[in-house]
Amino acid sequence: MSIGHTLLGLLEAGPRHGYDLKRAFDEKFGHDRPLAYGQVYSTMSRLLKNGLVEVDGIESGGGPDRKRYAITDAGITDVETWLSQPEKPEPYLHSTLYTKVVLALLTGRGAAELLDVQRAEHLRLMRILTQRKRKGDLADQLVCDHALFHLEADLRWLELTAARLGQLAQEVRR
């Protein structure tokens, strides 16, 4: 995720202090990891240098740095460009799991057990996410669902692989 673009987008609603920016970010997107203040600071100075934001004013006295940032026209254009560009879908072509299965087959270890263990592990995580989804708000639900769908996709792959394990073993050992 591009933190720079996200902070820029948050600034578009109006000028803010760096600390407010961090809080807004954490509230909306930082479910798992809150943003470190240092990261906000470094990102903002990069944006400043690129002319995407400007300092709207400095409050004196309160703390070490109470800069208020505002977005520039170039910054707005930059946000717009980022939003309008589709994300590149991840190809997921290099899978650790696949590697493990093939290796298990090659070395004569139990590939089915491997898949089952993985399956149980996936489902355990799905249960946790489902639990969290039930207690959380809509934002939580959406984020968890995103993860759940990915896990489900993995699980389907696990099932499919389990069903074709014999075929795969033949090909691998050839």
Place this chain on the structure above:
Amino acid sequence: MTPAGTLLCATDLRKAYGPTKALDGAEFSIHPGEVVAVMGPSGSGKSTLLHCLAGIVTPDSGTITYAGRELSAMNDSERSALRRGEFGFVFQFGQLVPELTCVENVALPLRLAGVRRKEAERTALHWMSELEVADLGSKRPGEVSGGQGQRVAVARALVTQPRVIFADEPTGALDSLNGELVMQLLTEAARSANAAVVLVTHETRVAAYSDREIVVRDGKSRDMERIV
């Protein structure tokens, strides 16, 4: 043989339909208040396991114990009484009586157990409001959406305050949003009533509402918890 504290427990179930072995030594156990997902590919014998556990189908061999009673030793009417009083059912489709109104459908199990109509419908309405479908009371199943109908069906499964709820692909005919809603309401209501849920599904996201998972493959069951 029964593990301590289990409510419903089955060992070495075998059942064949003609030459096809639907169950070939399946095991199962569930505790009160537990939600167990039964998963597996199509034709693996999930539904047969559920039907055996619920006393709808008699297995060819094996034992099923419910609350200390042996199911195979009961006759048909005893098992019917058990299903009426202690079990609840949710199916994929074909379960709401189309000519009865929703509230009458929900009240049906109570009425079958001999509860007077007014009282049965009052209880039914309570459960319908738990499942957020109280406003559908006087509508017929044909007039409500699939998700609403399924929630009515869940209300019906809960209305007798059963100790075990059997759910066979309860979200099979629903989109994911409605499916999730039904699962959420079902598991919550079951947990608060300390009822066990046997959940047959092929969707992992639905299975994720369970506490534990059992996979049925080729008529044999595997408890995934013990693997980890």
Place this chain on the structure above:
Amino acid sequence: MSKPRTWARDLALGTRFAFAGGREGWTRTLLTGIGVGLGVALLLITSALPSAMSARDERGAARTTFSSPTAERPGRDTLLTAQVDQSYRSYGVDGRLLQPEGPDAPLPPGLTAFPGPGEMAVSPALDELMKTAEGKLLRERLDGKIVSTIGDEGLVGPGDLYFYIGSDQLGKIADGTYVERITAFENHIEAPPLDPVLTLLVVLTFVALLMPVAVFIAAAVRFGGDRRDRRLAALRLVGADGRMVRRIAAGEAFAGSVIGLLVGTGFFLVARQLAGAVSISQRSVFPHDLNPEFWLASLIALAVPAAAVAVTLLALRGVVIEPLGVVRTATPRRRRIWWRLLLPLAGLGLLAPMMGRGNEGGQFNQWQVSGGVVLLLVGITVLLPWLLERVVGRLGGSGGVSWQLAVRRLQLTSGTAARLVGGIAVAVAGAIALQMLFAGTEGEYTKDTGQDPARATVSIMPRHGTDAKLDELAATVARSKGITKAVALRSTTGSPDPDRADQDVNLHIGSCAALAELARLPSCEDGDAFVLTGAPDPSAPQGAPAAPGTTLYVGDPRGTEAGADGSAPVAWTVPADARPAPAHKDPIGLLRTGVLLTPAAAPKSLGTHQFAQVYVLVDPAVPDGLELARNASFKAEPLATAMTLTQTRTSARFGSIRTGLFVGATLVLVLIGASLLVSQLEQLRERRKLLSSLVAFGTKRSTLSLSVLWQTALPIGLGLALANTVGLALGAVLMRMSNVRVRVDWASVAAMTGIGAGVALVVTLLSLPPLLRLMRPDGLRTE
């Protein structure tokens, strides 16, 4: 594409579907075919009845001689013949004596040669009867050698009992009344028109029985309809529009009805053959007489497929076939009452003006009667859906679960049930009305004859001219086995003043034993005379009291009829020593008046102007005494008429019509029961999954079975209630029309209602095994 061509194309497509649906499709089409076929066969038989009846009548008339050309003198082409109809137990056995007088004498139809004197020609049925133990006594009566069999053209039906006996004795008694000399068997007399009340009854019977058949056909056309509709949804998915699928559905129904026509024709042909072997109260029909009227048959051939198409289109009116399934219109229009009431009221309106017209000899307007009755009965079929909807709508579903399930089901779809039950209701209503009318009219037609069979079981009336041999006849009969007593009695009239008819005195002449049958005699020997006393029957039209010493002109006092022997009235004086004797009823129930005379006291040379009778008393201990008496009578005097005395007399015609109606109504009810069953089973199969899930959560089998019973019993109960109301009303109107006192025949009401209820029960019972099978948990298996 032009409109007719699209129609033709879609109908053809539907026809193809009717046969292409695999085994299941075939079964359904066949079921429809058989159902429609049964109805068609019934219609064909009905349409063949008029021609069969007229063929019977024609052949029956051809062998009578009422208006045959006669000759005065014997010639080459003359035939002497006399009718000698017999009764044997419950059979009527008719026959003729034949004596050809020349080589060209006319042969009666069905004969190739005249039987010689004493020889017989008999119908096959009579031949068979006389060969059995049951016909043994009859064979004794008709003991001539059987030389030939009467051909079909001389018989009214295969069960006809008829004989011809050759004779050489007729020449002596060829008097033109008993024995005719004819030159040809020709008859131009039209059968008298049926009594208007009877016509009414026949018309009604047909209407009441045919309407349910129509209802049944309409139902049969839609056998399996629901499943077909669902298949049509698949056609919508591949791009057929709403109108197209309707036409395709109509095509399927059309195909079914055409199969039905073929099957029905087959059924009819079989039934026609069977008809030859069946004889109901001695009425039988030759298969070759059962030829449907051409125009009626064509009407059936056109109307049945047309009705099939119309019914399908009507049934699909409330159904929307979407590409993804069949949707019944969610809220069916509430049924309105006013036009439904209009029909029966119009029917009553047509019938009301004809009240009281029956027995004035006035004819009913057949169209008006049929119209009125049809409207009234159709009124039932249109009122019933409304009534069912209202009543079921009121029932809140309180009561048991089974009741609730049934009521709710009916609330949602009461149409099919109402249509079928409508058929039952029409049959029951019609039958009740008719049975009421029959029972009422029967009271009038069944009369106490006043005859006393304990005193004489047969009275023999010899033909004129054989009076001299009366005593001989009595003696012959009395000698026969099983006869207790046979007394001869002669009656004639005398008048003191030939100008005054009201002064006529009756004279009864016979032995002392015979006279004792008419009055209590103080003592009696030949030569005695008695004057009858006792209350003269005021209803007796004639018979003045006679005073001893009065001179009477006896025989034919007014000389109006020249006797065959030209005898003139004889002047005769009532003996002065005639003693009074109190009259009592004679064996045929008459209280006689006038004078009783022993033969020696009677006037001589009375000629033919007297009426002679032999009263025969049969020993009740001898089995078949009655037949023995008849045998004796026939042997002694074949041309005499032997009349059985019985307490009451019923019109035989009514008895058979009533039975026929009862059988017909029962058949119709069974037919409709069958289609109720089919639709019930179909409905159950459709709900297989639902039933299984109901069982899963512990529904008792008895609950579901009961709900099936309610589901059938409720509409039938309502239908029967309505049928009773309409039936009783119609019956009352019909009785008023026939001038019969209105009286409810509860027995038939109970019987018809009972049969209706029985149908409901049987349908439920028959649908239980499949229901229980469907309730097995297999229905839950989806994978």
